[in-house]
Amino acid sequence: MSTPSNPSRPPVGGDEARPFANPDGAAKPPKPRFCRNYARRKVADAMPSIVDSFVQRAKDGSVPHFSSLAKFGGFDQRPMPSAAPKRRDRSLARQLLDEVDEYEARNFPNGPPEGC
Numbered sequence: 657m658s659t660p661s662n663p664s665r666p667p668v669g670g671d672e673a674r675p676f677a678n679p680d681g682a683a684k685p686p687k688p689r690f691c692r693n694y695a696r697r698k699v700a701d702a703m704p705s706i707v708d709s710f711v712q713r714a715k716d717g718s719v720p721h722f723s724s725l726a727k728f729g730g731f732d733q734r735p736m737p738s739a740a741p742k743r744r745d746r747s748l749a750r751q752l753l754d755e756v757d758e759y760e761a762r763n764f765p766n767g768p769p770e771g772c
Contacts, residue, residue, distance in 0.1 A: 686694040699706075707725075714722035725731075746754070760768065 710721050710725050714725055
């Protein structure tokens with residue numbers, strides 16, 4: 657494949673081929689598949705100021721802020737609630753096979769008849 661004749665035009669492949677720069681110099685928003693990592697990074701960067709503000713509000717007498725600090729800081733003696741493991745329902749094929757087994761057990765206690 658040849659190079660484009662117009663150097664100001666981005667190469668095929670869009671954003672991955674050439675980085676994008678906004679005219680005002682602001683950072684480009686993340687792609688949707690990177691939003692979770694972007695949000696986690698932003699929260700991690702802001703965590704010290706968030707905790708400081710929670711501590712200050714708890715010192716000022718805010719019970720919900722103190723409660724949250726106690727819970728997340730490990731001062732609360734109650735165990736943290738854990739997510740129960742999700743159990744998948746039996747598949748339709750498994751349900752049908754189980755029904756066939758039950759039917760055969762009820763109607764053919766000595767096994768299926770000859771020729772089946």
